Structure formats: C-alpha cells, structure tokens
Amino acid sequence: MRYFLEFDTSKLPEEEAQVLVCGSGIAGLTCAIVLKELGLSPVLLTRGIGNTYYSQGGIAGAVHPQDSPYVHFLDTLRAGRYLNDEEAVRIMVSDGVMRIADLERWGVNFDKEREFYSTTTEGGHSYPRVLKVKDYTGREIYTKLLEKVKDLDIPIVSGELQEILGDDAVAGVIYWNGSALRLIRTPALVLATGGAASMFRHTSNPSKVRGDGIGIAFRAGVSVRNPEFVQFHPTVLKGTNLLISEAVRGEGAILINSKGERFVDELQPRDVVARAIFNMLRSGEEVFLDLRPVARKGVRLEERFPTILSFLKERGMDPYEEPIPVVPAAHYYIGGLAVDTFGRTSFTGLYAVGECACTGVHGANRLASNSLLEGVVFGYRTAYRVYLDLKGLKPSRANFRNSRKSTGSTGFSFEDLKALMWSRVGLERDEINLQKAKHTVEDWLRKGILSEPTRENRQLFDILLVALATVEGALARKESRGVHYRSDFPYEREVFRRDTFISPEILNC
Numbered sequence: 001m002r003y004f005l006e007f008d009t010s011k012l013p014e015e016e017a018q019v020l021v022c023g024s025g026i027a028g029l030t031c032a033i034v035l036k037e038l039g040l041s042p043v044l045l046t047r048g049i050g051n052t053y054y055s056q057g058g059i060a061g062a063v064h065p066q067d068s069p070y071v072h073f074l075d076t077l078r079a080g081r082y083l084n085d086e087e088a089v090r091i092m093v094s095d096g097v098m099r100i101a102d103l104e105r106w107g108v109n110f111d112k113e114r115e116f117y118s119t120t121t122e123g124g125h126s127y128p129r130v131l132k133v134k135d136y137t138g139r140e141i142y143t144k145l146l147e148k149v150k151d152l153d154i155p156i157v158s159g160e161l162q163e164i165l166g167d168d169a170v171a172g173v174i175y176w177n178g179s180a181l182r183l184i185r186t187p188a189l190v191l192a193t194g195g196a197a198s199m200f201r202h203t204s205n206p207s208k209v210r211g212d213g214i215g216i217a218f219r220a221g222v223s224v225r226n227p228e229f230v231q232f233h234p235t236v237l238k239g240t241n242l243l244i245s246e247a248v249r250g251e252g253a254i255l256i257n258s259k260g261e262r263f264v265d266e267l268q269p270r271d272v273v274a275r276a277i278f279n280m281l282r283s284g285e286e287v288f289l290d291l292r293p294v295a296r297k298g299v300r301l302e303e304r305f306p307t308i309l310s311f312l313k314e315r316g317m318d319p320y321e322e323p324i325p326v327v328p329a330a331h332y333y334i335g336g337l338a339v340d341t342f343g344r345t346s347f348t349g350l351y352a353v354g355e356c357a358c359t360g361v362h363g364a365n366r367l368a369s370n371s372l373l374e375g376v377v378f379g380y381r382t383a384y385r386v387y388l389d390l391k392g393l394k395p396s397r398a399n400f401r402n403s404r405k406s407t408g409s410t411g412f413s414f415e416d417l418k419a420l421m422w423s424r425v426g427l428e429r430d431e432i433n434l435q436k437a438k439h440t441v442e443d444w445l446r447k448g449i450l451s452e453p454t455r456e457n458r459q460l461f462d463i464l465l466v467a468l469a470t471v472e473g474a475l476a477r478k479e480s481r482g483v484h485y486r487s488d489f490p491y492e493r494e495v496f497r498r499d500t501f502i503s504p505e506i507l508n509c
Contacts, residue, residue: 227472
C-alpha cells in the first residue's frame with residue numbers, strides 16, 4: 001500500500017520548504033541548525049518532546065587525553081557483537097569529539113570538574129568517557145538546541161507526519177496540524193521521528209514516540225535494516241515508564257533479588273543485564289536496584305541524580321533507605337530505515353537520522369550513551385549531504401490523490417499489539433512464538449488495509465508494518481547475538497554475522 005489516507009493535494013492548504021526536517025530530537029535539531037548555518041532555509045515539523053529530552057545518562061565521547069576514539073571504536077564493536085558497520089563507527093567516534101565542541105558552541109553546559117569534563121563509566125565502556133549534565137543530559141541538550149533553532153529563526157511547525165508524497169523522488173508531505181490535513185511541498189525530507197520500542201507492553205518511551213514514521217517511509221519503498229534488534233533497558237521503575245539511568249550503576253548501585261543477593265555484574269552490556277533481570281523475575285523473585293552503596297561513597301543523590309531522586313520521592317520511595325523495584329523494558333530500537341553514512345535512503349530526496357535510521361553503528365547491541373552521539377554526528381553529516389544534493393533536487397508542483405475502499409474498524413488496538421510483541425517477541429524468542437506473532441500481525445495488516453482511512457488507523461497500520469519487519473528479522477536470524485536472543489538458537493553463528501534487510505516487497509505491503 002503506497003498511501004493510506006484519502007486525500008487530494010489540490011484541495012489542501014499548502015506551504016513550501018526548501019528542506020523539511022521532521023522530528024525535534026538531537027538528530028533533527030542538529031540537522032536543522034547545520035542546514036541553517038550552511039545558508040539554507042529549513043523548516044522543522046514536530047509533534048512534541050521525544051526521547052532526547054528524557055535521556056538521563058549522557059553522551060559518550062573520547063574527549064579525555066588518556067582516552068582515544070580507537071578505544072571507543074573497539075568498545076562499540078565489542079558491545080555490538082561485531083555486527084557493526086565499521087566505517088560508520090569510525091565516523092561516529094572520531095567526528096563525535098568535534099560534535100561535542102559544537103554542542104558546547106550551541107550552549108550545552110556539560111558538568112565540569114576542575115575546568116575539565118566530569119565523565120563517568122557506563123556498561124560496556126572501558127574508560128569513563130560519558131559526558132553528562134547531572135541526570136538530565138538529554139533535557140539540557142534538547143533545551144539548548146531548541147533555543148538555538150529559535151535564535152536562528154528556523155520555522156517550527158506543530159504537526160504529525162501522515163504521508164510522504166512522490167513517485168521517483170520526494171515531492172512533499174501531508175501532515176496533521178491538530179485540526180486539518182495540510183500539504184508541505186519540499187524536494188528534501190529528513191526524517192528524525194524516533195524509534196519503535198513503544199510497540200512493547202513495557203517501554204521507557206513517551207507515548208508520542210511510536211515508530212510510525214518508519215512505517216510511512218517503509219510504505220514509500222525504503223527497506224528496514226536489522227529490525228530484530230531491540231534494546232531493553234534493564235532498570236525501569238516497576239509499574240512506570242520511568243527509567244533509572246545506567247549512570248546510577250556506573251556510580252556503584254547494585255542489583256539484588258528478594259533475598260538481598262547480588263546476581264549480575266551491573267556494568268556488563270545492557271542485553272546481558274536485562275536478561276539476567278528477566279530470568280530472575282521469571283523465577284519468581286523480585287529485582288531491586290540498591291542505590292545505598294552510591295550514597296555510602298559520599299555521593300549526594302540529590303545533586304548527582306536530582307531527576308531520579310525527585311520521581312522516586314514523589315512515589316514514596318527513599319533510595320537512601322531502601323532498594324528500588326525495577327523491571328526491564330523496551331528502550332531503544334537499534335534497527336531502522338536503511339541509510340548510508342550521510343543519512344540517504346534509497347528514495348531520492350528522503351533522508352533519515354537518529355533512532356528511526358539504521359546507520360549500523362550499534363550492531364547487535366547499542367553501547368550505552370552512543371545514541372545521542374550518533375544523533376549529533378549523523379544529523380550534522382546529513383545536513384552537509386542535503387546541502388550538496390539540493391543542487392540536483394527539483395521542487396515538484398504535481399498533485400497527488402488517493403482513495404480506497406474501507407469496511408470499518410480494525411478490530412484490534414495498539415494495546416493488543418503491545419501485549420503480543422511483549423509476550424512473543426520480547427527479551428527471549430523462539431520459532432513457535434515468532435511464527436504465532438507473524439500470523440497475528442499479518443492478519444491485523446489485512447484488516448488494517450480495509451479499515452477506514454483515519455489518522456488513528458493510519459498510525460496503527462504503520463506501526464504494524466514495523467512490528468512485522470521486526471518479527472521477520474527475528475525469524476530470519478537463527479542465532480543469538482546482542483539484544484536478539486533465541487532460546488532455540490542460544491549461540492552466535494558466524495554465518496549470521498551479516499545485516500538483515502526487510503523490504504516492502506517481502507512483506508507484500
């Protein structure tokens with residue numbers, strides 16, 4: 001299905017943009033700022049605050065004289081189980097040092113100690129290279145970059161992407177502004193719409209980040225790369241979507257069971273820690289994160305982790321006195337739209353950056369705090385590629401129409417999908433459950449194609465496309481590697497040290 005909604009662009013109110021950036025996380029904001037600094041006139045389309053704002057831990061960067069981008073490179077490959085795109089990783093760790101300087105140039109004020117960066121260690125890093133702003137690094141970055149966008153007079157449009165228009169190249173988009181559909185004509189579209197981890201019952205993602213941007217581009221013909229790799233954050237406060245940053249464990253917090261026994265090395269990569277917690281919970285034990293060792297080291301939690309301490313105390317919990325109940329939850333979608341190292345997709349004029357894209361830097365498991373770094377590095381590079389490509393991209397005045405038959409409601413909901421993905425495509429997978437999930441999602445997609453062309457049904461349909469790509473990828477990868485764990489194939493297999501690509505043709509959509 002190329003288009004979902006019914007529309008006639010000749011009847012829609014329209015605007016124009018030299019470049020349209022869709023999404024306002026670190027990748028989208030960086031791209032917009034650099035485009036403007038290059039002399040272009042970008043427009044930013046956003047549906048609100050996303051994952052960058054809620055990022056607590058920090059941004060990794062080999063800024064210390066005793067550290068090196070090469071060591072960061074090796075740590076990233078090790079965490080990614082050597083499935084990483086090595087060229088992309090080299091770009092990220094080397095350019096990342098310069099982009100840290102750009103973030104400061106744009107107003108981000110990282111924590112300092114005696115005039116130098118105060119860095120910390122997180123899981124998988126062999127050196128304390130994670131820069132931070134207490135425990136609200138993402139909020140600081142988001143706030144300062146948004147201020148920079150406003151200082152540069154980059155127009156910000158509030159709305160939600162619905163359709164990508166064009167046959168052989170991007171001609172524009174249809175978006176919903178809260179009351180009506182509107183058209184933006186543009187020859188260059190940069191997607192920075194976030195990941196799809198919210199399609200699982202337990203997730204750390206805010207409700208607005210649902211992964212449907214990936215599905216919209218998928219309908220436009222862009223393949224999805226490595227969708228089977230979904231990272232589960234080990235420590236989300238039980239009964240909420242509030243994550244407790246890995247930086248807490250980096251400072252010395254430990255994981256214990258109901259008996260008070262420590263059962264895992266807390267600084268191992270996230271997939272190892274998350275599965276250890278999952279299996280402990282499955283055995284009937286509860287799991288707690290104990291911050292008291294941090295306090296005993298003399299760290300004042302209200303100064304180092306003010307956000308975490310605040311939301312714990314709001315819920316009647318005192319980490320100085322008691323351990324905190326935690327569960328693993330879907331956190332980061334490692335797969336995404338297939339792009340090159342300049343953010344280009346296979347569809348002319350369409351680019352993708354941040355979590356909705358798959359550059360290959362994370363391999364089979366994202367190294368902690370590399371996501372913000374990826375966003376700023378590739379957001380920056382993509383802006384330069386767009387600057388060059390625009391010389392050959394021509395604006396389109398063509399009109400587009402779509403109509404189709406519909407039979408009513410879908411008969412299922414987003415919550416049904418979340419339950420299905422958690423129970424059958426979660427931390428541990430096997431052939432039987434994956435095949436059942438595939439059958440159900442395919443059935444829902446058939447119903448979705450016939451459902452009424454509403455915005456709600458469109459969003460659900462696009463998330464279903466991403467879910468099916470995830471299931472297909474998990475079925476195809478008959479091994480366990482990184483965050484993808486198959487209980488029926490519990491070991492890495494060299495024959496599968498290759499990327500997975502899922503195309504719309506394979507899914508018959």
